[in-house]
Amino acid sequence: MTNLEGRVALVTGSGRGIGRAIALALAQDGADVAINYRSDAEAAAETVSAIQALGRRAIAVQASVDSIEDDERMVDQVIDEFGYIDLLVNNAGIASRGRYVADTDPAELLRVISTHALGAHHVSRLVLPSMRSRPRGDIIMISSVASTGFAPGGAPYTMAKAALEALAFTLAKEEQKNGIRVNVVAPGLVDTEMGRRLVKALTGSDDIRELDASSPFGRVCRPDDIANTVRFLVSPQAEYLSGQKLNVNGGGSAFG
Incomplete structure (x- = not known):
């Protein structure tokens, strides 16, 4: 399919896993x-090479999304390279430590919320002027x-994701008049590095595939x-x- 021909996407946290x-x-x-x-510059470079092998242009941009200064530099660099951004996927995220509220380090709370929710707010805000100038814009959380x-x-983690969704639903109403769609994709357990760490923490197993038999659709x-x-939502x-x-x-499982 080539229904995104002429569009420029910025995908945060896209060197590995779901983002890649x-x-x-x-x-x-x-x-x-x-x-x-x-x-992980090496993983990002590998993803760039894979995209270029498909005949598309790609660059890697280092930025910690919880930093406003990093985000400003990142968005400026992408627009300088490609001319505009009309598709944003706010994917960057980190896990929390699985502790009860009474035992949670306040610094962890701030770090997780800043990465998932505040970072997405920063990057969305920064791409909007460019996105508004395009025939269509899409933001996926x-x-x-x-x-x-x-x-x-x-x-x-749940507080951060709830805030991220609140941002999405608010932004969808604000930017409708500008031709920008904003939607949320909410995975359950996914076979990624983070997913495998979660399974090990909860079950002690090093093999996430042991859950295949009890998962939706096997x-x-x-x-x-x-x-x-995501590719459907932006199509x-x-x-x-x-x-x-x-x-x-898959309709729900023991892990969501």
């Missing part, structure tokens, strides 16, 4: 892509079904499942969708 899968899917559909990473399950031991969710949902087929949340969890 999204970046590659958007490139496959015709977009040029800016790969944001915080610390990668949330989690944790924001509806509210399991004990996850307050920083397998744990894959990064491509999330990427395919012409989803032209009339905004302010929506899609839970990508």
